[in-house]
Structure formats: C-alpha cells, structure tokens
Amino acid sequence: MTRSIGHVAALAAAMLVVGCASRPTSAPVIDRGAAPASKSATQAGLAAGTHVVQRGETLYSIALEHGVDYRDLARWNGLGDGTHIRVGQALRLGPPGATQAAAPPPQGVEVGSAPRAAGGVESRPLDAGAIAAHGQGDGSTKTSPKALRLPYSKENLAMLSERRAPTTPAAAAPSAPSTPAQPTATAPPTSATPPGELSFTWPAKGKLLNGFSEPNNKGVDIAGKPGDPVVAAAPGRVMYTGTGIRGYGKLIVIKHEDGFNSVYAHNRAILVKEGQSVTRGQPIAELGASDSNQPKLHFEIRKSGKPVDPMKYLPPPS
Known part of the structure; x- marks a missing residue:
C-alpha cells in the first residue's frame, strides 16, 4: 500500500512539471518611468x-x-x-503668426500620459491573440505532446507518412538581368562666392587697426582723420541711425540682401536718414571718435544678426 501511494505521488509530481513547462512565456515588463517631454x-x-x-x-x-x-x-x-x-x-522676434514648431517627443514616450514615479515599471499580460501570433510557425512554443502513440494500422501509417513528407519549396521567380550602372554626370565645381552674390567694398581708407576677434571685436577697426568720408560698403536701405547702442557712438546700420547687415560706428556726423536707399560707395557719414578714444571707423558685417569676419567679404586692401 505504501509503495502504491509513492507511485501516485511521483506521477502527480511529473504531471505538475510537464504542466509548468507547457505554460506560455511570462508577460514582458514595460518601463514607464520616463515623464512626457x-x-x-x-x-x-x-x-x-x-x-x-x-x-x-x-x-x-x-x-x-x-x-x-x-x-x-x-x-x-x-x-x-x-x-x-x-x-x-x-x-x-517675429510676427505674431510666425510660431516655432515644437520638437517631437522621443520614441517610447506617450504624449499627454500621466507622469509616473521615476524608475517605476508596469507589467501587463499578453492577450491570447498576441501569444498565438508569436508562437505560430516558429516551433519555439510546444502546445501538444512531443510524441503521440497510435495503434498500428495501414491508415495510421499512411497518415504519419503524409505528415512527415517534406513540403516542396516554391520555385524562385527568375530574377531580372542586372542592368549595368550608368555613369552619373558630375556637376562642375562651383566657386566659393557664387556669381551675383552681394559684394562689399571698403567703407573707409586707412590703416587696419584691429581685426575680427569675436567676442572681443565683432568687426574691424579702420584708422583715419576726423571728417574722412565713410561710404556704404554695399547697396541697401538704412535701417538705423543714432546713439542708442552703448559703445558704438554715432551709429549707422544698413540692411542688404541675403540677410546681410553692415554696421558703421564712432562717426562724427551722419549724412543719411532711416529708410533711405543707398548705393555702394555712397558717402553716408564722416569718420569720428564718438564713444571712442581715437578717430576710427568700427565696421561690422552681420549675417542674420550674427557677426562674421568682414575680411572674408572685402576685397584685398590696396
């Protein structure tokens, strides 16, 4: 009697192990700790x-x-x-209708979802459809016994032979003959300065005192005598005249094409008005020492408001 009870217990334990082995894969853990961005x-x-x-x-x-x-x-x-x-x-910095587009949130973050504590995790079980789709066809999940014993008969033998017969792979479609790659036309190299781009001229004649060195010097300084002519370096429209910017003295700002502005500082006298159109080489001011320790012209070229080295746009000094 004791031996029979032992056999029953061993059989029950074996069935429990088999049942555990046939359970589907545990549900994945999804990290939801990151807050929406x-x-x-x-x-x-x-x-x-x-x-x-x-x-x-x-x-x-x-x-x-x-x-x-x-x-x-x-x-x-x-x-x-x-x-x-x-x-x-x-x-x-722009018209009321010009709004900046917000950057898209990173992948894996749900916009508008309630924030969770940092490092929190959420476990969700997979539904039956997802489990069936995951295990179908790859042979990784066994949902039936490994072996099935059938009594010998011609019908069962024919059925097993039919199941074990390898499937004939479908014939691959004939591939189209490869076409030799056609040589691509190479565009001729372009010059550093495209034809027709805005060109500048020297706004004053004199010795170069200081070169471009941002942030210490956002332009170049040209020496001269008080009253020497200061000319527009390129055609444009006078955007500002006055003394409203500290450190520039009597100042002129001219707006040009392609997002360029030119700046003329420390003038003794201003000869143009705001809104006036000027041509390249046209006198616009008299060189001076306003808000400076010596007579000079401080000249800047700016692209979209950012100072650039004027020497890259000016012709070689004569």
Missing part, C-alpha cells in the same frame, strides 16, 4: 522665437543682435512708437 519641447520651441531683455540692453541693440529692424520689433511686441523695454521682458 511634450511640455519641455513646447517651451524650447517658444524660447527659440523670443528674447528676454537683459540689463543694459536696448531695443536697438536687441534688433541689431537678431538682424531685424527695431521698428518691426516694436510693432511685433505692441510697443507702438515707444522703445522703452524693461529687464526680464520677453520680446517676440
């Missing part, structure tokens, strides 16, 4: 189109740094005819 992405997009006023800045200096007309800057921000701004004020 949509809010920060929107803030980054907004910051790209605004400027927060810092101490010492003026509407004119902000307009110069971003390559826009100070009158447009005032209009976009509802300042009317005034130019008064305050520290910490956020200024729009």
